[in-house]
Amino acid sequence: MADTGLVETLLRRVEKVDGGLDSQDVATSLGVDHQAIVGAVKSLLALGDVISADQRSSKHWELTGEGCEIAEQGSHEARVVSSIPEEGMPQSQLMVEHLEDLVRDKLLLVQKGQASQLEEKEKNELKKRKLLSEVTVKSYWITKGSCFSTTITKQETELTPEMIASGSWKEKKFKPYNFEALGVAPDCGHLHPLMKVRTQFRQIFLEMGFTEMPTNNFIESSFWNFDSLFQPQQHPARDQHDTFFLSDPAQAHEFPQDYLERVRKVHSEGGFGSQGYKYDWKIEEAQKNILRTHTTAVSARMLYKLAQQEKFTPVKYFSIDRVFRNETLDATHLAEFHQIEGVVADYGLTLGDLMGILHQFFNKLGITKLRFKPAYNPYTEPSMEVFSYHEGLKKWVEVGNSGMFRPEMLLPMGLPEGVTVIAWGLSLERPTMIKYGINNIRELVGHKVNLQMVYDSPVCRLDS
């Protein structure tokens, strides 16, 4: 806070003039440092509309150190002349009839504030001799504000319990807040954006009446991951290049024997209305443990379990969990990702039902325009790729896969003939990357995550 005496003096000066005052002039006339006046102006400005002040700048000429010396004692030449002793007068001195110290005169003019009497050329010459310098002065043009008053009250910064108790807040003026500044960040934890999206997908499935499947088994046998899904043993997905196999525990050792026999038969000989693949099905391949390549392995276990019920009951299942692929990694592919899967089993479900339910599901994600492309998948027939129209890219982009499970998968499990099972799947990472504008998957998933991104990520509303 500026010196109150000075503030009051300034206010009285402003009161007396009709137009306004220059802070520089006030400083000169009061004989105080200009910075003190600037301080007084700023503290008055902080009080609201007591005064208004416009910043302006002016240029003027000032003597340099050497210039001051000359103004005081005369130019170097004049000083030489005046220092000649009276006894002698060498020849050179005769040249000087009357000594006029023009340099000093000019500098004195400047010192008196009458620099305007000098010509530009003269000033520049003195500047070159480093006797003068041109300085820019910033000052305020001070005028009365809308709430002008010569008496000022001290402003309070914050409301206190005492003010509330005594009611003194009613008389006090409060310093205005700076609403341009940011607030203080709350000291809190944050949820991971991918998990926020997972929560929303979970919510959507629950809203649609789907029950969550137990997918907490990353290690799966090839039997449940492939064979039970009617995926032949020579299928490229079962290659070392695509799937992580386990060396310990290398093999699964327990299967429902009669079901396993039906699976062997439908692969190698056909049956249930199928030609089969007609190859030599080997139990050794089915026993191999792997890191599951899809959560559909769990769907197979669940459907088998359902088939063992005394009486079939319709079900709607979902899961969102990790799956693993021994793939080449890049900006959008990792060796592990989350698969979202939905499954409905009931009598008489149609392909139209599958498209209808997909429509409802994607509607909840804010995706309304869908179309379906025929595709191939070893365990679904028909198989459909789901495309949605991307307004930004102005084209159709693939958003998921879907289909009806093949009878060769369902009938060996023991499900009744008329039961149809429809299913669809998509990855959790892709919609999350789109939602949060992330281009490199490593910034989202894994230890290389950018925690600042986690701290800053907004809430997840998939439909907006």
Next chain:
Amino acid sequence: MPTVSVKRDLLFHALGRTYTDEEFDELCFEFGLELDEITSEKDIISREQGDTKAEGASDVILYKIDVPANRYDLLCLEGLVRGLQVFKQKMEAPRYRRVSPASSEPQRLVITEETTAVRPHAVAAVLRNITFTQERYDSFIELQEKLHQNVCRKRTLVAIGTHDLDTISGPFTYTAKPPGDIRFKPLNQAKEYTAQELMSLYKTDSHLRHYLHIIEDEAVYPVIYDSNGIVLSMPPIINGDHSKISLNTKNVFIECTATDLTKAKIVLDMMVTMFCEYCEEPFTVEEAEVVYPDGRTCQYPELAYRKETLSADFINRKVGISESTEHIAQLLTKMCLRSEVMSDGEQIEVEIPPTRSDVIHACDIMEDAAMAYGFNNIPRTTPRTYTIANQLPLNKLSELLRQDLAAAGFTEALTFALCSQEDIADKLLKNISETRACRISNPKTAEFQVARTTLLSGLLKTVAANRKMPLPLRLFEISDVVLKDESKDVGARNNRRLCAVYYNKSPGFEVIHGLMDRVMQLLEIKPGQGNGYHIQAADDSTFFPGRCAEIFACGKSIGRLGVLHPDVINRFELTMPCSALDIDIEHFL
């Protein structure tokens, strides 16, 4: 999904009309194909090797089309055109016929006993009086390559050899011999090599080296000779130079050797059905006789037409449409499945041609009807399946705890379930044998050696990757680790854990302890012995001596907390003290 590259103008010429790129893309979409890319040889070379290399290359427009993995009949221009023309009802699906040679005995391929150990099956056929042009020839070679990569599973299941029949004379012998005893001039080489020499010659061949492993370690290698001892091929590696086909070849002998007979028959059917349209008598294939070691003989190609009967009602019910039997029969015919309405007016007899090996069940026929109807024309309906949703209790608990841990000031991390052995053992000052870790047999890098047995290493790696962030760092994760467990069918199980770390200039044991107290409060467990929770000093090599405690809840040990050992801090490339909490939340279900 295989990609087939065809010249656009050639394709349009064969289709009898031109399309805009958008129109053709739309047609592909309907038919279950995908127009993946529009390019030219010049574009491809300049993208892969730079503009200078591309100079002078052809700028004929190429369409790259993605074909479903089970549609081997669409892997070449000939097949694509036939499929699309029948679909657009511009032509009827051709009928492929196996014929006997006009004036002589059929070609014979005799399989000897020796092949049993290495590659026991072989089939063969003849394309008689065929006319190649440069385009047809290129397509013929390209189809072999596509089949090799797909249905043949990189030649492991089936290998195709094609030969100029006029340069060789039957009967042919398919046998297997020690590599040192096989000697011939292979395709496009100037001199003869033994099989052994060939294997080392092709070690550096960018294309062939991928197939060497199929027979490399066998005692005998498969080989086909003609009656004069000329080598036709040494499957699945290379053909002989002597019998190679050219633009002028009139008669082609095709042999397929295999470890899977079903696939061999499919591959042979594909080769002949796709190219017999260029024979003097189109769509006929001359049979060849295969003689088995036991004296049995078989005629190939099979070119089998199979009949299936199904009802219109079945298709209507599965698809969710109500079309007349006649219309459904028409739809199926459009998909190269010639169909007729039977006398009862309800059943449809469907004929599956040899080109459609993908049709193995009535559901495959149903899909074709749905495709021909147009997936996007099917009314979208809501199933009436009424069910009540249930959350998995373990996931429900995890979700609730996550929310409250974030509210307690900790930030959620999401780390990998796979990691290196070092991460879960050495770096945590533990011996790998005490971790019960499941081990991966084929990791491409050390990052995927084991499934994690703790969440701690992932959290510490997350801290290390975020050292520039302001302190303190408070992180948590609730997720699964994997442990070996003999009682499970696969010998392993997941275990849901809650792990948290506090990383700051001071260890902050009291912070992590406070978090543990909060978790117990959330789980409605009070401090105390018996049914409550308490902690007691424990020894754990991961933690600083005297700064680790074991957590007991309801009488059971559920995890640990403490200040990490300075060596652990160092091994994770960290510099500040750190305290950690690790508990098994499955006890609280």
